[in-house]
Amino acid sequence: MAVTIAKEKWTSKVGEMVLDADSSVKVGGESTLPFLQFEGDIPNRPVLALEVWDLEPVDWPEILKAPFAGVLADPVAWAKKNVEYGADVVALRLMSAHPDFKNASPEDCAATAKAVADAINVPMIITGCGVEEKDAEVLEKVGEALTGKNCLIGCATEKNYKTVTATAMVNGHSVIASSPLDINLSKQLNILMTEMNLPANRIAIDPLVGALGYGIEYAYSIMERARIGALMGDKMLAMPVICFVGQEAWKAKEAKSTDDESPEWGAQERRSILWEVLTTTTFAQAGGSIFVLRHPESVKQVKVHLDKMMESNAY
Amino acid sequence: MALTGLDIFKQLPKTNCKECGQPTCLAFAMQLASGKTSLDKCPHVSDSAKEVLDSASAPPIALVKIGKGEKELQLGNETVLFRHDKRFEHPTGIAVTVNDTDSDIAGKVQSINKLVFDRVGQIHKVNLVAVKNTSGDTARFAEAVKTVQDNADFALLLISEDAAAMEKALEVAGANAPLICSANAANFDVMLNLAKKYDSPLVVKGTDLNELAALVEKSGYKKLILDSGAREVNKVLADQTQIRRQALKKFRPFGYPTIAFADNADPIQAVVDAGVYIAKYAGIVVLNTSDPADVLPLITLRLNIYTDPQKPIAVESKLYEIGNPGPDAPVFVTTNFSLTYFCVQGDVEAGRFPAYIMPVDTDGISVLTGWAAGKFTPEKITEMLNSCGIADKVSHRKVIIPGGVAVLSGKLKEMSGWDVLVGPRESAGIPSFIKQRWGA
Numbered sequence: 071m072a073v074t075i076a077k078e079k080w081t082s083k084v085g086e087m088v089l090d091a092d093s094s095v096k097v098g099g100e101s102t103l104p105f106l107q108f109e110g111d112i113p114n115r116p117v118l119a120l121e122v123w124d125l126e127p128v129d130w131p132e133i134l135k136a137p138f139a140g141v142l143a144d145p146v147a148w149a150k151k152n153v154e155y156g157a158d159v160v161a162l163r164l165m166s167a168h169p170d171f172k173n174a175s176p177e178d179c180a181a182t183a184k185a186v187a188d189a190i191n192v193p194m195i196i197t198g199c200g201v202e203e204k205d206a207e208v209l210e211k212v213g214e215a216l217t218g219k220n221c222l223i224g225c226a227t228e229k230n231y232k233t234v235t236a237t238a239m240v241n242g243h244s245v246i247a248s249s250p251l252d253i254n255l256s257k258q259l260n261i262l263m264t265e266m267n268l269p270a271n272r273i274a275i276d277p278l279v280g281a282l283g284y285g286i287e288y289a290y291s292i293m294e295r296a297r298i299g300a301l302m303g304d305k306m307l308a309m310p311v312i313c314f315v316g317q318e319a320w321k322a323k324e325a326k327s328t329d330d331e332s333p334e335w336g337a338q339e340r341r342s343i344l345w346e347v348l349t350t351t352t353f354a355q356a357g358g359s360i361f362v363l364r365h366p367e368s369v370k371q372v373k374v375h376l377d378k379m380m381e382s383n384a385y
Numbered sequence: 386m387a388l389t390g391l392d393i394f395k396q397l398p399k400t401n402c403k404e405c406g407q408p409t410c411l412a413f414a415m416q417l418a419s420g421k422t423s424l425d426k427c428p429h430v431s432d433s434a435k436e437v438l439d440s441a442s443a444p445p446i447a448l449v450k451i452g453k454g455e456k457e458l459q460l461g462n463e464t465v466l467f468r469h470d471k472r473f474e475h476p477t478g479i480a481v482t483v484n485d486t487d488s489d490i491a492g493k494v495q496s497i498n499k500l501v502f503d504r505v506g507q508i509h510k511v512n513l514v515a516v517k518n519t520s521g522d523t524a525r526f527a528e529a530v531k532t533v534q535d536n537a538d539f540a541l542l543l544i545s546e547d548a549a550a551m552e553k554a555l556e557v558a559g560a561n562a563p564l565i566c567s568a569n570a571a572n573f574d575v576m577l578n579l580a581k582k583y584d585s586p587l588v589v590k591g592t593d594l595n596e597l598a599a600l601v602e603k604s605g606y607k608k609l610i611l612d613s614g615a616r617e618v619n620k621v622l623a624d625q626t627q628i629r630r631q632a633l634k635k636f637r638p639f640g641y642p643t644i645a646f647a648d649n650a651d652p653i654q655a656v657v658d659a660g661v662y663i664a665k666y667a668g669i670v671v672l673n674t675s676d677p678a679d680v681l682p683l684i685t686l687r688l689n690i691y692t693d694p695q696k697p698i699a700v701e702s703k704l705y706e707i708g709n710p711g712p713d714a715p716v717f718v719t720t721n722f723s724l725t726y727f728c729v730q731g732d733v734e735a736g737r738f739p740a741y742i743m744p745v746d747t748d749g750i751s752v753l754t755g756w757a758a759g760k761f762t763p764e765k766i767t768e769m770l771n772s773c774g775i776a777d778k779v780s781h782r783k784v785i786i787p788g789g790v791a792v793l794s795g796k797l798k799e800m801s802g803w804d805v806l807v808g809p810r811e812s813a814g815i816p817s818f819i820k821q822r823w824g825a
Contacts, residue, residue, distance in 0.1 A: 352664055
């Protein structure tokens with residue numbers, strides 16, 4: 071018997087964001103739920119970023135440090151390595167600015183960002199150290215130093231969005247808008263930023279995701295709701311979503327615990343990579359567009375999966 | 386579409402006999418419409434009315450049971466497309482495959498039996514052992530089924546499209562209601578009769594959605610699991626979405642749980658595909674791996690996706706001891722939202738310093754939400770400090786509160802008489818906090 075394919079008639083779509091200076095890398099633009107090509111268009115594949123720190127990370131597990139042996143203390147070499155590993159985007163984290171670490175000056179951070187940007191030919195995400203006041207100062211200088219490069223900078227929060235938004239507007243960047251696991255807070259921040267005249271297609275939503283086993287379901291449902299909202303015409307939820315998966319997945323006990331500590335969990339290498347990969351691919355099903363990862367093998371595996379998911383399933 | 390109370394009332398005897406426990410037939414009809422009672426409470430309803438009402442009030446996706454007794458697995462009764470709309474009811478059953486060509490079948494089953502994980506104080510495990518007739522040999526399949534049945538802690542899924550092989554296997558395992566996999570257009574009548582004979586659930590496999598619907602219609606059987614035949618992850622996603630959408634619209638042929646096979650030739654991609662099937666509607670996912678490094682992430686994903694979004698998971702509000710704390714050990718206060726508690730617990734453990742954790746009962750909500758909602762207050766913390774026995778266990782009077790609620794410190798000190806130390810905002814800062822502020 072013939073089955074009539076059930077298609078939703080969505081009235082709107084996710085906004086399309088350009089991630090580089092010459093418009094060759096874009097995300098968003100979907101007019102349906104994730105990967106349902108039988109129903110609408112999925113013009114852009116989600117992109118995968120690998121992290122670079124401007125400060126050698128001390129508490130990363132060995133499995134995570136190994137692929138970057140020799141470059142962990144050199145952000146430029148590390149960034150180039152990420153490109154070799156197939157990252158679509160390089161995500162520079164200016165951790166040295168943190169008052170608990172080097173408390174590096176905004177000028178020093180800007181110089182590092184410039185050096186990294188000059189050394190690579192892929193789009194860049196640049197985030198501060200997570201201390202909101204300091205990030206505002208740092209991003210102001212970084213934004214200036216990278217004028218016209220159209221980077222994605224952040225994270226803008228309720229506390230520092232004004233400075234970050236102004237910097238982005240003056241210097242032609244896009245902004246990551248972070249708000250903790252609440253669709254209304256997220257919407258509110260997007261409204262405040264667009265009221266400053268930042269175009270909506272220069273905002274990426276960061277819902278502050280949790281890893282597999284550590285609250286993944288909260289962000290998963292918020293992202294599903296935001297996507298449905300976007301498809302039904304809510305412009306303040308129609309921004310592409312960025313997921314900082316690497317920092318969360320590699321914090322999980324299941325990723326950090328060694329073979330000796332948890333033999334009943336199987337080999338750490340396979341388990342930890344799968345922790346990062348499955349967190350990512352699950353968020354891809356909920357509507358994530360930009361994923362910031364840490365391990366090159368995860369990038370490789372997620373890419374293979376996304377290539378398959380981007381093949382048409384039209385009836 | 387669901388019937389209204391009045392639609393149901395028209396089908397009832399209208400005698401107001403009260404035997405259903407309701408004062409009138411109309412009251413009973415209203416209760417039925419809201420799903421608060423069941424039709425079998427009415428002893429006088431006519432058979433024809435029963436048929437009309439049963440089919441209209443049946444859940445959009447039938448409940449199907451596999452196995453018997455403690456090994457029974459229930460699937461179906463799903464009512465939504467998105468977990469945030471209500472919740473997903475029955476977690477995806479995870480099946481691990483054993484081939485009848487494997488050399489040490491009993492040993493493999495033992496390793497599957499060990500796929501049991503303790504998380505958030507609950508036990509999570511796989512649900513089925515799939516026995517696959519890879520050899521194509523009838524006797525060998527039956528023998529493998531016997532070995533698996535004798536050793537497995539779980540119900541069975543029998544995979545063979547050869548009706549003769551299935552018949553022999555069911556002579557061994559048919560009494561325990563295994564899932565028969567599968568009936569297709571070529572073997573349909575024989576497989577269906579076997580399922581009926583052993584009163585067991587049956588997988589119906591089409592070459593596409595159209596053939597699947599036709600086979601289901603033809604079967605007249607109710608204990609079904611659906612397989613659209615798709616095997617590539619992008620197409621399985623489309624078919625799973627269609628089956629769930631159409632079932633919710635009460636397209637009856639698709640009103641059953643589904644099965645998906647994670648048999649991607651690349652072993653890592655197979656796990657990734659299985660993750661998609663767990664998130665997107667599969668009733669059962671069949672794995673070829675029994676490596677805990679593959680299964681643990683999938684079981685964890687299932688636990689997360691099938692959590693009821695309307696019910697925060699709480700841990701019991703009582704004093705917890707981490708390591709072997711003595712009278713000078715630090716005392717951490719947090720809330721009893723399980724994620725919050727387990728973050729704090731994990732990070733206190735990571736600090737390798739024995740301590741007490743005191744999760745205050747906030748109805749399972751987090752620190753900042755609890756504070757904003759007036760459920761994480763100096764009063765409540767004081768009450769717990771006084772009642773949980775911590776005062777007898779430690780010789781000091783210092784309590785550490787989460788950095789996010791530093792604002793509570795003054796009032797808490799005043800009310801409890803304890804010194805209040807403001808801890809880090811994020812639990813990840815606990816190890817360095819202990820070193821800097823407590824060890825010295």
